[in-house]
Amino acid sequence: MALKKKIERFQIDSLLKRLAKLGHAIPESIEETERPDFILRLAREQIGLETTRAVYQEHIRADKLQQMHYPNECIITMNLMDRTRRRSNDEILGDMLSIESPWKDCEQDMRDWQDKVSRSLTTKREKLNQPDFRVFDRNWLLIYDEPGLANDAFTFDRACRHLATTFCVQSRHPRDYDAVFVLSHRYLFRWQGNVLSLHYDRKGA
8 A cells, every 4th residue: 555545544544433433334345546535335325535634844844854853852833834935944943943933822823723724625625626536425525634733721612713714615616525524633523514513532542
């Protein structure tokens, strides 16, 4: 199995484990495909499941830089995000290791998170509406958020408010996913039938 498919399979397995905790049926089989990424076969229906990561490229680069140069050090990630200009490795290292960098406002941090998820959603909606994308009884989208949201009392309300705003923006495409899941560490959001629901796993994954 190619690395990309291994990562995608890990993501959907994480989703299915969470759904099983909520009483949803476990697929009888899972087939790797393209457009969508997987087909879930249940007793009476087939579900096309597309998956993607909501992650900043600077965060991916920071992970690699940490592994190469500072494998045993804690790093600061709050100011790592995609920008109009691609920053150098030295600039990213500077943010990763600086304890004097300005702290980001909580609301701004959540708006940035909303924008990151929104961009993933927009890209996948465009893919769903391409002529060669296969449509099934239901088509689902999983957005796997990295790094996951913080586990604190303030994140819950802010995340729901910002995510609801994202999904309430009408898609400009004629076809949309029957359900969109956002899996962010202990948080599992589902947008279905114009309703946003949330499951929080207190015990962790």
